[in-house]
Amino acid sequence: MPQGRAPRRRCLEEAVTADLPDWLTPPRPSGWEADDLDHLPQAPRHTELIDGALISTTAYDPDRTWYAPEDVSLVVEVVSEESADRDRSLKPFKYGQAKTAHFWRVEDEAGAPVVHTYELDSMTSSYVPTGIHRGRLKISVPFPLDIDLDVLVP
Template sequence: MIPPRPSGWEADDLDHLPQAPRHTELIDGALIFMMSPQRSWHSRLVENLTFALRQAAPEGFEPEREMTVRLDKKSRPEPDILVTTAAYDPDRTWYAPTDVALVIEVVSDESADLDRSLKPFKYAQARIPHFWRVEDEAGVPTIHIYELDTMTGAYVATGIHRERLKAAVPFPTDIDLNKLVP
């Protein structure tokens, strides 16, 4: 695939790339393909965490999985889970950062560098208020929670959760992490 312009790909181009693999992301004008098979642990965790968040979310917050966020003209990453405040639109293919309260990345071997450094940096630049990173610690999920410091425009760690996640923001959440994967 050849970019349509010398400056690279743009966010809106993703909607017109039928030949691109599923879960294609755009970071700074470069297409990112996650071609490795997804591990069952990752799939189950994303599915069950999305369900748990749906159970906890009050009206006005809607968890979604595998939807892109149009951070700017050249970046449209796809977090594993996001929580949006936007109204439901069945034809939607992306969310604006202003409509996203929380992004969650579940770290896998092939996405580790992006999930731990570049994506959080880009999400913070876009002023998404909450970021969670899920790590696999010997088969058990550990959730690292970050909140945007509006003065610095950077995320600050607010907790590391093992066994149970209790959080007050973006809405009250209490999840038994041991039940997210068999």
């Protein structure tokens, strides 16, 4: 690095995905396409493509090949410039209609991660905010969790 230059600051998405295997990096900025699944020999057996994102689950039963929406209790979206509109409007609506109990949206705020947490109002099938977390994400539902968000981005 040339002397006098500050190290390049990684964006939130780069920091969150930095330790993932190379094969998990989408081949294009718009995300994955159906044909890409044929070229991922390292992908777990239960890998699906949903809205440009690879979703992988570990089945408890080797004969189980899918999960019903009501079996999913939490969805986390990391917002990028390309996905911001979908992540803030369309996806919460779809997850709410699928009755997913909890939804988290991770945003980049001046280079630091901010986690917006929501819980489903079962009467309206829409999400109500339960918190905006900066610095630390400490929650008790859907499970106890305490994460120092500041360590995610150098």
